[in-house]
Amino acid sequence: MANEEKRFSTPSLDEIEKCGVTRGIEVGKINHLTHEIFPTQEVWFQCNSTTACCRYHEIPITENDIQRILDNGYELFQFIVEPSPILIKSKMKEGAYTKAYVLKKKPFTTECVFLEDDRCKIHEFKPTACRLYPFTLRPVDDDPNLVSVIVHPDSVCTSVHTKESRSDQIPLPMKPGKITLQDTKTILQNVLKIMIETELMKK
Ligand code: SF4
DSSP, X not given: OHHHHHHTSOOXXXXXXXXXXXXXXXXXEEETTTOOEEEOSOEEXXXXXXXXXXXXXXXXXXXXXXXXXXXXXXXXXXXXXXXXXXXXXXXXXXXXXEEEEEBOBOTTSSSXXXXXXXXXXXXXXXXXXXHHTTEEEEEOTTOTTEEEEEEOOOSSOOOEEXXXXXXXGOOSSOOSSOOOHHHHHHHHHHHHHHHHHTTTTOO
């Protein structure tokens, strides 16, 4: 049991830094106009349903997400951090800030307001970031039609495998067999589907 605990425990910051996780790993690109996908890094993901992502992350939420939740009978004050939008430090540019709406936490906790009995109360219309997780999107500087798909197999999500996954910290569940670019392709197709369904790239 002690070994099992170690095997699936949270990696230290040192270990995370060593495998480049803090910077995120680009696993591929998507052209959101032509819908072409370009896998670049082998990755495999299967949600482990720990709900850790619902407990420890700040969840950014788009205006389309907000509208979908309102359309399903919730009121703004129930799920948006006020005052909104707030300014958050940009992860892309040193010293820059981005305007953002952020999903509310339950009082005095780090837990999302929509988490109930380890389940998402709004699963059918949850925010885009939740649907994409543990992947995120980043614009590509020299081509506005491309977005980079980034994974952060960090201390919260233990269900991502990349080539950098450490043999002593193998996340659950394990993929039987080798991770290939075909796995990445499947993930990118799903990311593209979410982008289309949530109208993420529409101006
Ligand atoms: S909206 Fe649902 S999936 Fe997203 S953080 Fe909250 S409980 Fe988790």
